[in-house]
Amino acid sequence: MRRIISILMENEPGALSRIVGLFSQRGYNIDTLTVAPTDDETLSRLTLTTRGDERKIEQITKQLNKLIEVAKLVDLSEGAHIERELLLIKLKATGAQRAEIKRTVDIFRGQIIDVTPSLYTVQLVGDSSKLDAFVDSVGEGAVLEVVRSGVSGIGRGDKVLAL
Amino acid sequence: MELLSGADLLIRSLEEEGVEQIFGYPGGSVLHIYDALFRHKTIEHFLVRHEQAAAHMADGYARVTGKVGVVLATSGPGATNTITGIATAYMDSIPMVILSGQVPGHLIGEDAFQETDMLGVSRPIVKHSFAVRCADQIPEIIKKAFYIANTGRKGPVLIDLPKNVTNPADLFEYKKPGKVSMRSYNPVSRGHSGQIKKAVEAILKAKRPIIYSGGGVVQGNSSDLLNQLVKKLGCPITSTLMGLGSYPCDDEQFVGMLGMHGTYEANMTMHHSDLILAIGARFDDRVTNNTEKFCPDATIIHIDIDPTSISKTIVADIPIVGAVDQVLGDMVSQLNLLKESVDSEALSAWWERINEWRAKDCLKYDPAGSSKMKPQQVVEMLSKVTNGDAIVTTDVGQHQMFAAQYYKFKRSRQFITSGGLGTMGFGLPSAMGVQVACPGETVVCVTGEGSIQMNIQELSTCLQYRLPVKIININNQALGMVKQWQDMQYDKRHSHSYMESLPDFVKLVEAYGHVGMRVDHFSDLEAAMEECFALKDRLVFMDIYVDPNEHVYPMSIAGGAMNDMILSKTERT
Numbered sequence: 001m002r003r004i005i006s007i008l009m010e011n012e013p014g015a016l017s018r019i020v021g022l023f024s025q026r027g028y029n030i031d032t033l034t035v036a037p038t039d040d041e042t043l044s045r046l047t048l049t050t051r052g053d054e055r056k057i058e059q060i061t062k063q064l065n066k067l068i069e070v071a072k073l074v075d076l077s078e079g080a081h082i083e084r085e086l087l088l089i090k091l092k093a094t095g096a097q098r099a100e101i102k103r104t105v106d107i108f109r110g111q112i113i114d115v116t117p118s119l120y121t122v123q124l125v126g127d128s129s130k131l132d133a134f135v136d137s138v139g140e141g142a143v144l145e146v147v148r149s150g151v152s153g154i155g156r157g158d159k160v161l162a163l
Numbered sequence: 164m165e166l167l168s169g170a171d172l173l174i175r176s177l178e179e180e181g182v183e184q185i186f187g188y189p190g191g192s193v194l195h196i197y198d199a200l201f202r203h204k205t206i207e208h209f210l211v212r213h214e215q216a217a218a219h220m221a222d223g224y225a226r227v228t229g230k231v232g233v234v235l236a237t238s239g240p241g242a243t244n245t246i247t248g249i250a251t252a253y254m255d256s257i258p259m260v261i262l263s264g265q266v267p268g269h270l271i272g273e274d275a276f277q278e279t280d281m282l283g284v285s286r287p288i289v290k291h292s293f294a295v296r297c298a299d300q301i302p303e304i305i306k307k308a309f310y311i312a313n314t315g316r317k318g319p320v321l322i323d324l325p326k327n328v329t330n331p332a333d334l335f336e337y338k339k340p341g342k343v344s345m346r347s348y349n350p351v352s353r354g355h356s357g358q359i360k361k362a363v364e365a366i367l368k369a370k371r372p373i374i375y376s377g378g379g380v381v382q383g384n385s386s387d388l389l390n391q392l393v394k395k396l397g398c399p400i401t402s403t404l405m406g407l408g409s410y411p412c413d414d415e416q417f418v419g420m421l422g423m424h425g426t427y428e429a430n431m432t433m434h435h436s437d438l439i440l441a442i443g444a445r446f447d448d449r450v451t452n453n454t455e456k457f458c459p460d461a462t463i464i465h466i467d468i469d470p471t472s473i474s475k476t477i478v479a480d481i482p483i484v485g486a487v488d489q490v491l492g493d494m495v496s497q498l499n500l501l502k503e504s505v506d507s508e509a510l511s512a513w514w515e516r517i518n519e520w521r522a523k524d525c526l527k528y529d530p531a532g533s534s535k536m537k538p539q540q541v542v543e544m545l546s547k548v549t550n551g552d553a554i555v556t557t558d559v560g561q562h563q564m565f566a567a568q569y570y571k572f573k574r575s576r577q578f579i580t581s582g583g584l585g586t587m588g589f590g591l592p593s594a595m596g597v598q599v600a601c602p603g604e605t606v607v608c609v610t611g612e613g614s615i616q617m618n619i620q621e622l623s624t625c626l627q628y629r630l631p632v633k634i635i636n637i638n639n640q641a642l643g644m645v646k647q648w649q650d651m652q653y654d655k656r657h658s659h660s661y662m663e664s665l666p667d668f669v670k671l672v673e674a675y676g677h678v679g680m681r682v683d684h685f686s687d688l689e690a691a692m693e694e695c696f697a698l699k700d701r702l703v704f705m706d707i708y709v710d711p712n713e714h715v716y717p718m719s720i721a722g723g724a725m726n727d728m729i730l731s732k733t734e735r736t
Contacts, residue, residue, distance in 0.1 A: 010347055014282060014294065025287045055474065062471040068291040068311060071347035163346060 002031070003057050004076040004083055004153045006161055007046040007064060011037050015069040019046065022067065028052065028060050032085070032128075032150030043071065043163070049128075049151050071163055080156035086149040087124040087131045091142045094118050101138060108134045119144065127151075165337040169298030170199035170329035173262070175337060176305035178205050182233050184224065184599055185209070186217040190237025191277060192264030195329035209599060209628060212620040214241050216592035218248020219618070222257050223556060223596030226579045229384065231258045231312050232596065238264040238326075239277030243284060247586055250288040252319045254583025255405060256382060258312040259319040260305075261285075267327040268296070282323050290318030298328045303340045310343040315350030316469035317382055351468065354485025354493060362440070362464045362481045363497045369438035369462070370509035372398045375421065375450075378405030378582070379443015379467060383487035386410070386575040389442065391495050396505055399517055401429040403444050405582040408572035413551075418517065419526075422450040423719045424564045427525035427728060427736075430719070432517050434458055434726035441465045443487045446477040447583075456724035466490045525717050525730055526568055535710035536685040538562060538637045542569035545607065545635055548692040553605040553633075554579065554597050558590035558614030561643035564715045566609040588617030594632045595625060605633070605696065612638045612665055612706075622675035625702045633695055634704040636668060639711045647714045651729075672704040681706045 009015050016035060023030050028050060035046040050060060057075065064070055076083070087110075093101050094117075101120055105112055110124035124134055128151055135143065155161065167175060173196060177185070184207045189197045200208055211217040214236045221232025232252075236242050242263040252259045266275040282292050291311050293304045308320040366372060374396070380389050386409045393400045393416055400410050401421040410417055419426030421433055433439065439461045444450070446465075451457045454476050465472075465479035466487060473482045483490055528539050542565045545553070551571040556579040557563040563580055572578050579597060581589040594608035608615075615636055625632060645660040669679030678701050682691045688707070695703040720727040720735070728736045 014286075014292070017283070018286060021286050055478075059471065059475060066469070066471055068345070068348045 001053065001057070002049060002051050002077070004047060004049050004081065004151055005061065005064070006074050006076050006153055007048075007070055008038070008072040008161060008163065009044050009046060010069040010071060011042050011044040012069060015044070016046070018067050018069065019064065022063055023050075026059075026063060028056070032148070034150040034152055047150070047152050072161060074155065074161050076153045076155060079159065081153050082156060083127045083151050083153040084125055085128050085131055085151050087122075087134065088147040089122050089124070089135070090144040091120050091122060091138055092118065092144060093120040093142075097142065101142065104134070104137055110134065166334040167337050168195070168199070168329065168331040168334055169301055170195040170331060171203075172298055172301040172335060172337060173305065173324070173329065174199045174203045174206065176302045177233065178203070179302075179339065180231070180305065180309045182206055182231075185233040185235055186211060186220040186224070186596065187235030188214050188217060188237065188241055190241045190264065192238035192266060192326045193235060193241075193262075193324070193329075195326065195331055196235065196262070196264070196324070198331070199329075208235070209595075209624065211592070211624050213618065214244035215248050215588065216595075216618050216621045216624065218245040218259070218261070219251065219586075219589050219592035220596035220599070221259050222248060222252045222589075223579055223593030224600045225252070225257050225259055225596075226593070227554060227576050227597045228600045229576070231260055231309050234259065234261045236261070236263050237277065238266055238281070239279045241277075242281045243279055246284065246288070247584075247588070249285055249319050249321070251581050251584045251586045251589060253288045253290070255378060255581065256317045257319065258317040260308050260312055261319060261321045263321060263323055265323045265325040268325045269327070271325065281321065285321050288319070289321045290316075292321040292323065294323045295325065295328050298333060299335045301328070302338065306340045307343055307345065311348065316472075351484055352486045352489050354466065354483040354490035356493065358481060358483045359490060359493050359497060362483060363494060363501070365438060365462055365464060365481060366396065366440060367501070367503050367505060370506055371436045371513045372396065372438040372440065373432050373436045374398060374400040375403075375433065375439050375441045375444055376400060376406045376409055377403040377442065377444025379487045380406055380409040381443075381575045383443060383468070384575070385443075385488040385491050388488060388491035388495060392491060392498075395495065395498055397507070397510055398505070399432050399514075401425070401433065403447070403450060403582070404567055404580060406444065407567060408577040409575045411573050412571045418521070420567055421725070422447075423452070424568065424715050424717065426568075427523050427717050427730060428517055428520040430717070430725045430728060431520040433461075434724055435516070436461045438462045439464065441467075441479075442491065443467060445472040446475070448476070451476060452719045452725055452727070453722050458725060523730075528713075530685070536683075536688065536707065538565050538639065538709045538713055539569055540685055541635065541637050541688065541707050541709060542566055542609065544688050544692055545609070546570045548689065548696060549605055549607065553607045554601065556580065556590050556594040556597060556606070556608045558608075558610040558617075559585045559587045560611050560614060561639070561647065561713070561715050562609050562611045562614075562637040565637070587614040590614060591618050591621050591632070591634065595621060595630050598630045598632050599628070607633045607635055609635045609637065611643060612636055612640065612662055612668070613642045619671075622672060622677060622702070626676040629700070630702065631698070631700050632702050634702070636704060636706045638665075638668075638706055638708050639713065640665065640708075641711050643713075644715070650714065668704060668706040672702075677702040677704060679704045679706065681708070683708045
């Protein structure tokens with residue numbers, strides 16, 4: 001099962017390598033990973049997506065919690081949450097394809113953020129499945145380059161991950 | 164205002180932590196530190212012959228005292244040589260602080276002479292690590308390192324010290340750090356009282372209970388509470404390799420060590436139990452065998468300070484996260500308050516079954532089966548001659564298992580062995596660390612001719628510091644455990660398990676300035692051992708030639724349940 005784990009950790013050199021190292025050391029998967037400082041510059045927020053059954057996920061969260069620099073952790077997928085990922089994609093856009101791509105971008109509520117006579121660069125925000133669906137619908141032949149930010153997430157409602 | 168260099172700040176901070184002895188080896192990056200050590204004269208330093216031994220010495224010191232063992236090594240090869248020692252300590256949760264030198268800050272990342280990314284290399288085998296960037300951080304980092312190493316589930320902490328931060332020309336004000344407070348590290352102590360209550364209820368309802376005790380009881384100094392609990396419940400108790408000694412081996416309720424080379428009765432009792440109370444043990448693969456077939460009828464109560472140990476391999480029915488001493492204390496006082504007591508009728512029926520298993524006498528061996536002495540005889544004699552009072556360290560292999568099975572341990576911290584990592588070469592240096600911590604005690608290293616040669620250079624260190632360790636070399640002229648597996652699983656194809664051209668250990672030991680003895684016949688063993696232990700102030704190396712074909716039994720059958728065992732070369736369960 002896919003899970004989104006969100007971590008508040010000390011913004012210190014080496015902290016990220018400990019988290020990433022833990023995954024390879026113990027044979028866990030990381031599908032996506034994003035990390036950046038928060039409003040409190042001593043803390044970083046890291047969001048990762050991983051897969052595994054109930055027991056594996058329990059081990060992953062416990063092992064992460066055990067790392068000295070991990071201050072707080074939540075498995076967002078346990079409750080209602082919002083997830084977003086940013087896609088930047090360069091697409092071949094010539095001839096009849098050019099208009100078709102523009103329409104697809106509009107349907108998905110993306111933006112064309114750079115244009116040349118032969119290509120569009122598109123920005124799209126949404127959950128990962130929406131980005132997947134967009135890439136599928138423009139078709140493999142049109143895609144020149146794909147950049148995905150990895151998933152960020154936040155709990156819905158009153159739930160706050162803070163110290 | 165007290166102005167100190169980084170190196171002096173370091174020594175000063177170690178003094179504040181109460182460090183009296185450290186183990187190390189000098190080199191370019193740590194020369195400022197060694198100079199401060201020389202000037203302060205407050206901390207005794209033990210110069211090893213290889214940095215791996217420094218780590219094992221600190222480890223032995225920590226295991227026997229419960230204090231943090233401290234290692235000092237230079238950058239590059241000095242630091243990387245400690246890796247096996249750090250990994251050994253990590254696997255067995257031993258509190259240790261490793262001070263590793265580093266090239267000056269401006270050279271880091273440039274592949275400078277003797278540069279290694281020690282933080283990176285050590286990352287998977289430390290509880291935590293620190294990089295010092297400025298000397299004024301040193302007092303606080305040292306304080307935190309000791310705190311982290313010796314609280315919660317204990318473990319090694321590494322501090323990387325670039326040479327420039329210890330520069331004697333740069334002076335800083337010494338400010339004594341206050342109490343450690345870390346928002347991201349708050350080790351638990353008390354267990355959840357509701358869970359403890361549930362556990363007590365389950366224990367009182369059980370008809371076939373067993374206590375499965377591990378290294379956490381040693382680490383948590385909970386031997387007394389464990390003894391009280393076992394006596395109160397009247398149930399059988401087994402121990403892991405790491406837990407041996409927390410409960411006296413010669414007591415009636417002790418059914419012996421469990422697991423791969425555990426006793427028949429311990430493994431049978433586990434398998435047929437309806438309740439397992441696991442205390443500071445982690446259901447390691449050498450214990451459980453096939454987890455799918457593990458103890459099918461048992462309700463599992465698991466007490467551990469580390470939440471990751473709980474339900475990692477075996478799902479706990481009643482998990483209790485907490486320090487073993489606190490939880491056992493709460494458990495014993497709850498039991499004392501209750502009117503109900505154990506089901507004594509069921510318990511006596513349970514003991515009847517256990518005594519039937521016991522009657523198999525699984526540790527018996529045939530001393531007359533060969534003209535050669537049996538390794539088991541050596542350990543039994545050692546136990547007798549030392550009256551079960553010696554502190555015993557081991558290396559890894561058959562001799563380690565024989566020591567665990569046949570020595571009659573009486574107390575916690577008496578058996579020092581590399582359980583998790585299984586490090587050959589651990590025995591001698593750990594014995595040295597033990598002897599440093601306990602100068603008046605009899606310290607024995609039970610080893611084999613394979614393992615001892617992995618750190619034999621330390622005989623030189625022993626001479627320098629007059630460490631009168633007694634080395635019992637159970638010499639079967641082969642890598643016994645490897646050979647045993649080859650006998651059993653590879654149709655006796657002994658691929659590289661022979662030690663041809665063994666040295667004359669007696670001459671070798673004498674060349675190092677110690678006493679050597681060789682024993683070939685059992686009839687000479689007792690007198691030779693008496694003579695060995697009478698030499699209180701000398702290191703004595705007993706090279707004891709034993710039957711090269713002996714196997715360690717019982718042995719669990721790979722992939723089986725706990726009741727699947729090979730009991731001898733001809734008998735299986």
